[in-house]
Amino acid sequence: NAGVMQNPRHLVRRRGQEARLRCSPMKGHSHVYWYRQLPEEGLKFMVYLQKENIIDESGMPKERFSAEFPKEGPSILRIQQVVRGDSAAYFCASSPSTSGQSEAFFGQGTRLTVV
């Protein structure tokens, strides 16, 4: 059973381009969480999704950021018109049920650099 797979591991985008980050949860996990981490800081919650539904997006910036978790395929975090301040590590986690019931398993992250 492979762990949480994120790709790409590293992504470089020019200002104004779009960034698409992918997360394949562990087999049997239907709950996905996205976090952002700036250097030397903790993880900031962005969004919580279940299959085809956004459950909590209270940590997502209102503009340029969107997330989806389709019935088939990986979860996608999309950042449109990237700016330098979007440079960070983005981590995805999955769990078989809610965080209130079970631990979350994290991917290795995607490091986004905006130049």
Next chain:
Amino acid sequence: SQQGEEDPQALSIQEGENATMNCSYKTSINNLQWYRQNSGRGLVHLILIRSNEREKHSGRLRVTLDTSKKSSSLLITASRAADTASYFCATVAYNTDKLIFGTGTRLQVFP
């Protein structure tokens, strides 16, 4: 904000010594979890302790939870150089399903 605060922010010890990290949080929780992050890598889950539990052990790790003080501690006994990492506590508040992370403790264990 529910975000946990961890203390100390950084800790340096010699191999063989014990390391204690503390976490405080603000709201009532469903559970509290501890994670480790090696530099530039993903997070590894260490222990989950539920609100009705007071202590859990896993190998050289011991976690305590005091819900009356809204605090938890992580003790690593007989530390090794390989324990060098950042350690984060994360809480799940009642009526939410999201993990909220603390600020982390950077632990350095010298050989």
